[in-house]
Amino acid sequence: MLNVVEVKYPNGLQEAMERAGVSGSELxxxxxxxxxxISRWAAGSRELLPAMAEQIAPYLDTTSASLLLLKSTEKFSVPLGGKIVGGGAIDVSTEQNEPGVEYEIELSVRVPxxxxxxxxVGESMMPVYRPDTVIITRAHTQNIEPLVGKELAVATVEHGRMLKVVHRGSKPGHYDLESFNATTMRDVRLEWVARIAAIIPADEWRIIEKRAQTRDRLLKPSDRPRTRTQRS
Incomplete structure (x- = not known):
């Protein structure tokens, strides 16, 4: 006779850990x-609470809703602010900025x-941030000091938008920006910072063009045909 182990609190943690290649001790x-x-949550013998699922999700390249096995048919849209990088500075000047056209990101889960x-964008974020991942942020702020030591979306005066851990610099109004796998940038001036509310994998969002009353699906940059100039 087989002994059936009842999963009291089912969740997607074990599957997400295996998919991301992250061990229980590392997580x-x-x-x-x-x-x-971690073992009890993964086994479903202890409840994985939403706050902990939100904390775990970025390390497994997934969402808290996926970890909690939440399904939603309601679509949730967030304005698309452009591109952001996680390593060294790269050019983000090729963003779509056609007059009269706005872009949104449509998600299958609501992000508070x-x-x-x-x-x-770019390859320097891997394995933490893969290309075509979408970062959902909370409101921009210039009140940086309370957020020192946290990983944030930042807009720099000279290097564009980045995902960095922000530290105090060597002089007032300047900050050191640390990333997972790039050299720390010293004494950088910031225009604003924003807390990260969610990290959405590439297959869980789509880009929407909003022109007047029309809403059309667009291809993600990694799915678009490359031009001759881009290939060279």
Whole structure:
């Protein structure tokens, strides 16, 4: 006779860990909890609460809704603010800025306090941020000091938008910007910072063109045919 183990609190944590190649001990270290807690959540013997699911999700390249096995048919849109990078500075001047056209990101889950979305570009973010991931941020602020030490979306005066851990610089009004796999940028001036509300994998969003009353689906940049200039 087979013993059937009842899963009291089913969730998607174990599957997400396997897909991301992250062990229980490594995930425990990243989120600041015990290996036993991770094991119990993954096994479904202890409830994975929404606040912890939101904390875990970025490290597994997924969403808290996916970890909690939440399904939603309601579409949720966030204005698209353009591109953002996580490593060294790259040119983001090729963004779509056609007069009279606005762009939105359409999601299948609602993100509380979502203000604007930025599309991750470039290869330097891997494995933390993969190309075509979308970062949903809360409101921009110039009150930077309370957020020192956190990973934020930032707009720099000289290097464009980036995803960085912000530290105090060597002089007032300047900040050191640390990334996962790029050299720390020293004494950078910032225009604004924004807290990250959610990290949305590439297959869980679509871009919407909003021209007057029309809404058309567009191809993500990585799916668009490359021009002869881009190939060279």
């Amino acid at each position: 425990a270290r990243l989120v600041g909890t015990s290996r036993q807690n 306090d979502a203000t604007v979305a930025y599309q991750v």
